[in-house]
Amino acid sequence: MMKKTLLSVASGLMLSTYGHAMSGAPANADIDNTAIGNHQQSWEYRALSHQNLLDNATPLSQGFQVMAHNAYNSSAYSAIVHIDPNHSLSITEMLDLGVRTIEMDYHWVWQTKDLPGGNALLMCHAGDNDVGCSGLERYLHEGVEEVNRWLRKNPKEVVVLYFQDDAEGNDGELVKAVASIDDLIYKQPAGQCDNFSNMVRTTSEEDVLKAGKQVVIMGSSCSNRGPWTGYSWNSIHNWVSGGTQAILDRSEADCLANSSMQDGAHRIWEDATNLSAAFGDPGPRIDANLAAKAGRCGIGALALDEITIGDARLRASVWSWDNNQPDNWNNEDCAESWANGRFNDRACGDSLRFACKTSDGKNWTVSTASNANTPANGQAACQAMGSQWQFAVPTNSQQNEWLKQAKTAAGVDHVWLSYYDDAEEGLWKTPQHSVDYGDGTVTLKGLQPGLKYEFYMRAVQNNCELQWQGGDIGGGERNAKFDCLNKGDPMIFIADAPAYVDGNGNTAIHGVIKSWAGGHLCGLEWDGSESGGERNAKFDCSGSADPLTITSTSNGSSQRVHITSDNNCGLEWNGGDTDGNGERNAKFDCAPSWDDMTLYGVKLPSDYRELKVKGVCMDANAQDLANHKDGTNVFVHQCWEPAAWQKWYYEPHTGFIRNKHNPNMCLDSTHGNDAGTNVQMWTCEDHINLKWDWVGSTIRPRKNHQLALDLKMGDTSNGQTLWLWHANGDAAQNFVPGTN
Numbered sequence: 001m002m003k004k005t006l007l008s009v010a011s012g013l014m015l016s017t018y019g020h021a022m023s024g025a026p027a028n029a030d031i032d033n034t035a036i037g038n039h040q041q042s043w044e045y046r047a048l049s050h051q052n053l054l055d056n057a058t059p060l061s062q063g064f065q066v067m068a069h070n071a072y073n074s075s076a077y078s079a080i081v082h083i084d085p086n087h088s089l090s091i092t093e094m095l096d097l098g099v100r101t102i103e104m105d106y107h108w109v110w111q112t113k114d115l116p117g118g119n120a121l122l123m124c125h126a127g128d129n130d131v132g133c134s135g136l137e138r139y140l141h142e143g144v145e146e147v148n149r150w151l152r153k154n155p156k157e158v159v160v161l162y163f164q165d166d167a168e169g170n171d172g173e174l175v176k177a178v179a180s181i182d183d184l185i186y187k188q189p190a191g192q193c194d195n196f197s198n199m200v201r202t203t204s205e206e207d208v209l210k211a212g213k214q215v216v217i218m219g220s221s222c223s224n225r226g227p228w229t230g231y232s233w234n235s236i237h238n239w240v241s242g243g244t245q246a247i248l249d250r251s252e253a254d255c256l257a258n259s260s261m262q263d264g265a266h267r268i269w270e271d272a273t274n275l276s277a278a279f280g281d282p283g284p285r286i287d288a289n290l291a292a293k294a295g296r297c298g299i300g301a302l303a304l305d306e307i308t309i310g311d312a313r314l315r316a317s318v319w320s321w322d323n324n325q326p327d328n329w330n331n332e333d334c335a336e337s338w339a340n341g342r343f344n345d346r347a348c349g350d351s352l353r354f355a356c357k358t359s360d361g362k363n364w365t366v367s368t369a370s371n372a373n374t375p376a377n378g379q380a381a382c383q384a385m386g387s388q389w390q391f392a393v394p395t396n397s398q399q400n401e402w403l404k405q406a407k408t409a410a411g412v413d414h415v416w417l418s419y420y421d422d423a424e425e426g427l428w429k430t431p432q433h434s435v436d437y438g439d440g441t442v443t444l445k446g447l448q449p450g451l452k453y454e455f456y457m458r459a460v461q462n463n464c465e466l467q468w469q470g471g472d473i474g475g476g477e478r479n480a481k482f483d484c485l486n487k488g489d490p491m492i493f494i495a496d497a498p499a500y501v502d503g504n505g506n507t508a509i510h511g512v513i514k515s516w517a518g519g520h521l522c523g524l525e526w527d528g529s530e531s532g533g534e535r536n537a538k539f540d541c542s543g544s545a546d547p548l549t550i551t552s553t554s555n556g557s558s559q560r561v562h563i564t565s566d567n568n569c570g571l572e573w574n575g576g577d578t579d580g581n582g583e584r585n586a587k588f589d590c591a592p593s594w595d596d597m598t599l600y601g602v603k604l605p606s607d608y609r610e611l612k613v614k615g616v617c618m619d620a621n622a623q624d625l626a627n628h629k630d631g632t633n634v635f636v637h638q639c640w641e642p643a644a645w646q647k648w649y650y651e652p653h654t655g656f657i658r659n660k661h662n663p664n665m666c667l668d669s670t671h672g673n674d675a676g677t678n679v680q681m682w683t684c685e686d687h688i689n690l691k692w693d694w695v696g697s698t699i700r701p702r703k704n705h706q707l708a709l710d711l712k713m714g715d716t717s718n719g720q721t722l723w724l725w726h727a728n729g730d731a732a733q734n735f736v737p738g739t740n
Contacts, residue, residue: 024113024136028146028582029076029090033484035309036096037462043324044315048098050428051320054419055395056158056209057432060200062262062361064295064396065160066317067101068094069269069303072123072143081136084125084273086305091143092485094307095150095159096463098314101301102147105164106140108173109133121167121177125275128166132275141177148180151214153463153487156437158205158214163232165220171228174220178231186213188230193223196233200265200300209435237267237301244268244283247294256401259362261298268294269303288316295319295397319397328425334373335393335419335428341404343417348373352416355403356382356389364402365389366410373416375431393417393430423686425555436686438653440601441558444507444550445499446652446694448737453493454603459573460560460596466491466586468517468539478517480524480537482573485582491515491524493599496547498696499556507556512545513563524548526565526588535569537586550599558599570594608647608660610639610738611699614731616716617646617738620681625662632681634667636711637718641739655691655702656684666690669701669724677724679709697734698727708733 039045048066055063071094074087087094091102104123111120112135121140126132147159167174178185186208188194196218208216220232240246247268271282284290286304291313294302304313322342326332332345337355354367354377367381367389378391394400394417407415421428427437440455447453457466465488469479482488495511502508513524523545527536547566554560563571569588572595611618617639624632625645639646647660648667657667659681668682669689682690691702692709699709701724710725711732727733 024111025078025081025138027138027142028485029074029092031090031093031484031582032309033462033464033584036093037459039097039309040463041461042310044310044318045098047318047321047325048314050326051318052098052100052157053428053433053437054320054393054430056205057430057434058361058395059202059204061264061300062395062399063205063300064317064319065100065301066098066314067103067160067162067267067269067301067303068099068307069103069271069305070105070125070273071099071102072104072138073125073273077138078136081134084275086125086271086273087307089307089309091146092150093309095147095154097307097309097311099307100158101160101162101303103162103164103303104140104143105166106177107133107166108168108170109135111135111139119170121170121173125273126166127279130166139177140174141180144178145180147215148184149486151181151184153465155214156209156435156439158208158216161215161217162236163217163220165232167220167228171226175227175231178217181215183212184214185231186211186216188222188233190230192230193234195235197235197238197264199233201263206433206435238264240266240268240299244270244286244290247297247299248284248290250297252293252296255293255297256398256405258298261300261398262361262396265300266298267301267303268299270305272305286313288312291316292319292397296401298396298398300396319400320394326421326426326428328421333420333422333425335417336373337400337403337407337415337417339413341400341407343419345421346373348420348422352414353410353412354378354381354391355393355406355415355417356385357392357394357399357403358388359390361392361395361399362402363388364394364399364406366406366412366415373420375418378416378418391416391418393419423688439598440603440653441599442602442604442652443556443693444509444552444558444561445556445696446650447493447495447499447509448650449495449497449511451494451605451607453605454490454601455493455558455599456488456601457491458488458598458600460598462573464573464584465489466597468515468522476542477538477540478522480539480586481583482586483583489515489517490601492521493550502551506551506553508549508551510547510549512547514545515539517541526567526569530590533590535588535590537571537588553596558602560596561599562594562596564592564594568592571597602653604649604651604653607740608644608649608658609740610646611648611735612639612738613711613733613735614714614716616711616718617643618648618722618735619643619646620659620661620665621645622661625659625665625681628662628665628683630680630682634679634681634722635719636716636722639738647740650692650694652694654686655693657692657699658684667692669703669707673704675707675725679722679724695727696729697736698729699733699735700727709735 070086075085076090106121107130122137124133124137217232219236222234270286276282326345334348336346338344349372351370353370357364369381371377382389382391464482464484467489492514499509520541522539522541525540525546569590570592616636619637622645645661649658665681666684668680688703707724708727712721714732
């Protein structure tokens, strides 16, 4: 039976080699953007995304990732070349579904897809003797470049690449193959060659991000590799003896008793290919039940074959949030573990006991004290149980099972978790998270008329990004496109009037959108000709642009907006799958209809301006600012145009109001809780007291919109203090930008 299978595989490979020479697997696959986009609106996708972020601030050994086993071996690239595939989706599609570890096997073999033929690193499913490679597979650099494109569009994500290395000493070629991500690779320190299973005990994804990196490579040996030395972490995941069968046979009690699983990177995998079956029993396949049990048994990497959109195993890998949670019902910003052990969002002011753990995540208890959920309250309650206890949240399924046991022992159903989205709705983090995961969205009310705001635009449903169609355009026109593979082109928005609230209660702002194209500043317009109620979107490089209205449907932010022309046509991407370049045309639908967009990565104009109230300027002591003196007073003074300390710059995405004389000093509401509180300057940091919102022409603390920045007693004398007072629209609260 094995000989027959091997003969069948070999025959198929020969047909591939000789029947389709010079027509190998293409670099890119067609992507079902519509299906991916629809799935990304589902609860299971959002829950897995929350879960992927949850463990970023803890060592990798205490986290969990879904892995694509042999991700490169997919019929998405060619059903002819990949006659025995592990997958039918592309690497991009699997990353879009929430996969965060990608396996790439490569061999130094003779390629027959390009002239002249010659040896190259090809990604193919083969043994050590290269049997299984046809010479028509994709180059390793093409798979790496696919990951690179995804990472550039997702700069706060970390991807682990598992390299099954058969470069046969061609390490210079290996370095060339990863050139597109070289600046993103988290490499070993000079002179070090450590194992991946050791690194994960002390390194978190946030450590990788803080180093300015996004990729960890494992599996390829790291010593004596010439130019490749240090690129990869040696060895791979910890071996799980017996693989999937061992997990099936293990009792739940034995799973929970094995706390050593928190000390390494443990993986189980499946293999659905005929080639693997020909060389032995690959073991049971992973179904949804086994996927869930693997997590409870401490498996940190679940390596799947045949991943699909809506895959039940991905849903089963969600051990944290309960079905359809979090739902932000009545502005709930704190997480609890409720009776079934799953997470729910709840009002922070409710009184519950707290989940406590030891730093290694192996021991859990519940506090005896109960209180409202703040990090300080939780830590105090846990420390009262002993100095070893920390207020915490489980970061993997095995830890969550231990917490469930602790709740049962304590006789409670609900406990607080150290997990919040109070800083930004929908962005759930722990106090240990210190990377800024915001994507640079802004509040429309903070955009000032006449200023240029650079941003990127993507369709909410599929993450395809707006760009202008490449080529030499001179002063003419180019089509507007949505690119579903690459990062889009930077856009520029210029408002012609302040933001306002429309008849539906949504914040909107009117202006034009432009982009630099081939050295020309080109304006987004709708085409003059209409077909079927639609008009193509284009960029006009003659200098004109059609006026547009951006309307927020996400509480005034640019997280979710729709864009309409003055003739009431809505900006859309042309539905369906992308073309061979991963693109679709942009259009204006005059039904009217529109697609929701996200305006992100907003760069505020480096345009410091006077902030005038009753004809005088907001001011702070120049020497104190230069000396970084926290707590220095903020007052008014007659305007003096050259004074940098009278120039201010508002950042909508952070809420900071920076001073030009020292941009690291920001306006501070002190505590911002009471009328009559003086404001001051403080070193800029991610703290709610330093965050402000423009509401009309008033400046209000983000934490308390009932108060507004106010000129004390309306007195315009030099040196008069600025303070917080009840928001009443008085002239003493009416701030307008002055000269820059």
